[in-house]
Amino acid sequence: MAAIGGSFKNLRRPRNFDISLLQKLLHSLINSCSLYAAGIWGLRHCEEMETIQQSYVKRSLHLPFNTPRYFVRLETGLTNLRLRIFSLAIGTWIRALSAPKGSLLSDSYYALYEAATTAKDPALNWCLQLREALDEIKMGFVYEDPTAETVLAIKSSLLQKMKEKLTQDDLTRAKVSTSIPSYHCFKTNGEPEEYLKGTHSLPITSMIINLRLGYNTLFLDGTWHKLVPPGVGNPFCKFCGDSLSLSHVTDSCPQFQALRDRFLPNFQHFDSDMTKLINHLTSTNNKIALRNTLNFLRSSVPHFDN
Numbered sequence: 001m002a003a004i005g006g007s008f009k010n011l012r013r014p015r016n017f018d019i020s021l022l023q024k025l026l027h028s029l030i031n032s033c034s035l036y037a038a039g040i041w042g043l044r045h046c047e048e049m050e051t052i053q054q055s056y057v058k059r060s061l062h063l064p065f066n067t068p069r070y071f072v073r074l075e076t077g078l079t080n081l082r083l084r085i086f087s088l089a090i091g092t093w094i095r096a097l098s099a100p101k102g103s104l105l106s107d108s109y110y111a112l113y114e115a116a117t118t119a120k121d122p123a124l125n126w127c128l129q130l131r132e133a134l135d136e137i138k139m140g141f142v143y144e145d146p147t148a149e150t151v152l153a154i155k156s157s158l159l160q161k162m163k164e165k166l167t168q169d170d171l172t173r174a175k176v177s178t179s180i181p182s183y184h185c186f187k188t189n190g191e192p193e194e195y196l197k198g199t200h201s202l203p204i205t206s207m208i209i210n211l212r213l214g215y216n217t218l219f220l221d222g223t224w225h226k227l228v229p230p231g232v233g234n235p236f237c238k239f240c241g242d243s244l245s246l247s248h249v250t251d252s253c254p255q256f257q258a259l260r261d262r263f264l265p266n267f268q269h270f271d272s273d274m275t276k277l278i279n280h281l282t283s284t285n286n287k288i289a290l291r292n293t294l295n296f297l298r299s300s301v302p303h304f305d306n
Helices: 002-012 017-036 036-046 044-062 069-076 081-098 104-115 126-136 148-173 202-213 246-251 256-263 274-284 287-304
Strands: 218-219 223-226
Touching: 017 044, 036 126, 044 069, 044 081, 044 104, 044 202, 069 148, 069 287, 081 104, 081 148, 104 126, 104 218, 104 256, 126 148, 202 218, 202 223, 202 274, 223 287, 246 256, 246 287, 256 274, 256 287, 274 287
Parallel strands: none
Antiparallel strands: 218 223
16 A cells, blocks of 8 residues: 555656556556456456556546546546456466366366356356356357467457457447536547646646546645535526536636636637537647636636535
């Protein structure tokens, strides 16, 4: 835990936030420990292990902990840990197949392989878990008569198919999402967004990703700010009485007109849509406008804290 806590300081040390640094810290400090020998036990616990990765990324980028997992993976380009566990399981499979006949490893594998023909509960048989994973990517035939040479030759193909499947699963979740209904309109692949590649400081990066998330929750100057309190269905602005949302603050609330004139003079060109504005600013890499947007939010959003 001390190593994990210390890694956040390393993320904040560079002037600009870079997702590649987060990926390196994640793999070297967390996955190297939490996935130890996961090729044996991990196929049953993919979702539990994904929680570790998700928690680390959300804390690093100051995202709410109820942020959907698919959003985190699609936005940052991180793959589901299921892919890493699947890779480790394939490696374990190859070692078992290449073990000398009569060795403990070989005998244990073939005992499980034989038992899998009659077993019904995958949770109790590693071979069944492996076969299910192969079936998911329509490569179950590899399991039927495997050799170490055959599996090794197609390992990269198996991993690529699993990666494509996991990415497509996340894109499908985004398409049917009710919590972020518009996200699929501007996210069509699993590559990390450009603003995460060392272009902006952590405060601006955090602002961008939270605005793209659209949860009306922002982390500003070390404090969480929620425009809409938990349990409030249809909140109203305490200054003007209109329906309260982030777009209301940035577009129409008279309380912040002077701030809008100062920091967001061109906001009206984006049809009161904060997502369109942010996407435009990140695509044009307009750092001054992004900094002004952050300053506007710093000056306005805290007024709604209870």
